[in-house]
Amino acid sequence: MDQDNATPVYFDDATGTLVFADERIELRPKTYAVAKFLAAHPQQVCSKETIMNAVWENSFVEDQAVFQSINEIRRKFAPTAVIQTYPRRGYAWLLPTTSQPAIQSQTQTATKRSKPRWLLLSVLVPVLLGSVTIGWFSFVDTGERSSWLQERPRSKTTKHQALMVLPTDTTALTNDDRGLGFGALQTVLQRLPTDSDRTVFQASDVLDIMDRKPVAEPADYFAVSGATQIISSKLSGVPGEYSLLFTVWHRDGTQRHGVLHGGTLEQVISDYTEALMLQLFGELARPHRGASSLLTTTLTHRAMTLLAQGETQAAIPYLESAVLEHPEEPMQRFLLARSYLHLGQAESALPHIEAGLTALDALPPQPLRGRLLYLKGVALMANNLPAASHFLRAAQETAEAQQDWLYHAYAKAMQGQVLIQQQRFSEAEPLLAESLRYQQLLNCPLGIVQGHLDYFDFYFAQGNTAKARAELQLAEQIVLERNLEMVQSTIEDYKIKSIKS
Known part of the structure; x- marks a missing residue:
């Protein structure tokens, strides 16, 4: 034990694994992030709230997510003490770390003290209209099953659970990412484990079931499949500001919901997978x-x-x-x-x-501060242009520091609008140009449309109606090409404004 406690831990960001005592330890991505955060603050007591804000930023998760990750880390390092619990205060990392790996044998890539024997079986899942072959799945030998599986609450519906994950609904997206629904499904399925108590329907099985009958809501698929749990999800937003809503439907009629936010599709889909693993495989005790x-x-x-x-x-x-x-x-x-x-x-x-800005004062830096500052600047534009300009500049600087380029562009555009109202056109134009350039780099159709409408305001305020109408035509062309119905009424308002001039 003493020797283990002196052995440093190496964090391999390239693989998302740890190296300790010449062995490689595999962790789930969020658990790896928890371990790395704690290790970056050795011997320092970190509260649950601090860990959640650092690792699950901009996501709604329960305290159980932290408990689950802490327990997973401890299991992988057992019997070595790696994390100390301080009741009602938090957790502290105990082991030293190193910037250099030290694996003596390249063959030692198995998970630390967790070497389950995997068996392959072929399973038939009964369905209402027939039987669907689910394919090969694996389960952990009961003698070596992880404690987080042993402690999972027993289902009250059926002895064997069958999970059906539906393709993500991407119809609310406004760009070429609409075709990612099945890609997101495949990404999730590749990471969800199966065990002797639960089968996960593969993509081909899901498509076969969906082809059987049009349904009004996901729960209707219970009638045409052997599923005991169905997961539906909907993705919306623009590059830099995505939201994913998901629902876990149970055969007994109960539901559980989740909301996730992220700047990139990769981040949101990764967090979605982690959330499902917590809800379905690892979490589960009563929320703290x-x-x-x-x-x-x-x-x-x-x-x-x-x-x-x-x-x-x-x-x-x-x-x-x-x-x-x-x-x-x-x-x-x-x-x-x-x-x-x-x-x-x-x-x-x-x-x-x-209130949001005050709450953020007690939390680590995060993009939400720049976004709230932006909203404050916008809210003040109606009656206090100098104050609005101040907070929009602060939003721009904060967004840049956090690499939140979407709101960096928004803040520049709104500063340009303030300057237009102040008739400081030579100062406004560079801000509008840079904002539009950012939106084009982000490939955000709504942002690009707004950029052209900002230029309409810029030219219209100077009496140059010809150039203003040209910008409006560019905006309308994008709206029609991308079928952006949500901004069609805005385009009509600008047309009326243009005609009245």
Whole structure:
């Protein structure tokens, strides 16, 4: 034990594994991130909230995710003590680290003290209209099964569980990523494990079941398959600001919801897989925060669904309820403030912006601060242009520091709008140009459309209606080519403005 405690740990970011005592330790991506975060603060007590904000940034997860990762790390290092628990305070990393790997044998790539014997079986899953061959699946020998599988609560519905993950609905996306639904499905399936208690339907099985009968909602697939759990998901947003809503449907009629946010599709899909693994395979005890956490997630899920449908007014009561249930959560404050601004209600947005910024003061730096500063600048544009300019510059600088290029571009564009209102056109044009260039690099159709509309405002304010109409035509062409119905009414408003001139 003493010798092990003196052995350094090497973090191999290229493979997402650890090297300890000449052996390679495999961890799930989020668990690896937890270990690396703790190791970066040796002997320092890190609270659950600090870990969650560092590893699950901009995602709604429960405390159980931290507990699960801590337990996984301990199992992989056992019997060596790697993490010390300080009740009601947090966790501290105990082992030294090194920047150089030290593996004596290239053949020692198995997981530390976890070498299960894998058996292959062929399984037939009964379905209502026949039988579908599910194919080969593996399970861990009961003598060496990980404790997180042994401790999983028993299902009350059926002895054997069958999981069906549906292709992600990408119809709300506004660019060429709409075809990623089946790609996301395959990515998730490749990472979800199977065991003797659960079968995961493969992509071909899912497509076969979906072809049998059109359904009104995912739960209807229970009638034409042997599934006991069905996962549906919907992806929306633009590059730099994606959201993924998912629902776990159970045969007994119960549901569980999740909401994830990320700057890239890869990040969101990876977090989606991690969330499913926690809910279905690793988590599961009763949520530490109690029912309120589940209620908050459900409320936010419903609100995000309405926002994706353009029903901003209908989404606000759900977001208000989520904020009341979990007032210290800055992401919900951001969503609510943005919704109020979308409806032109700046006075209602400002208190939530301030509360969100205050909540972030106690958290590690994250992109959400720049986004809230941006909203504050926008909210102040109606009656305080100097203050609006100040906060938009702060938003731009914060977004740049966090490499949040989407809101970096937004902040520049809105600064340009402030300068247009102040008739400082020579200062506004470079900001509008740079913002449009960023949107083009991000390949964000909505952002590009807005960039051309900003130029319409720029030329229109100077009385150059010919150039203003040319920019409007460019914006309208993109809207028609990309079928961006959500901004069609905006284009019509600009046309009316152009005609009246």
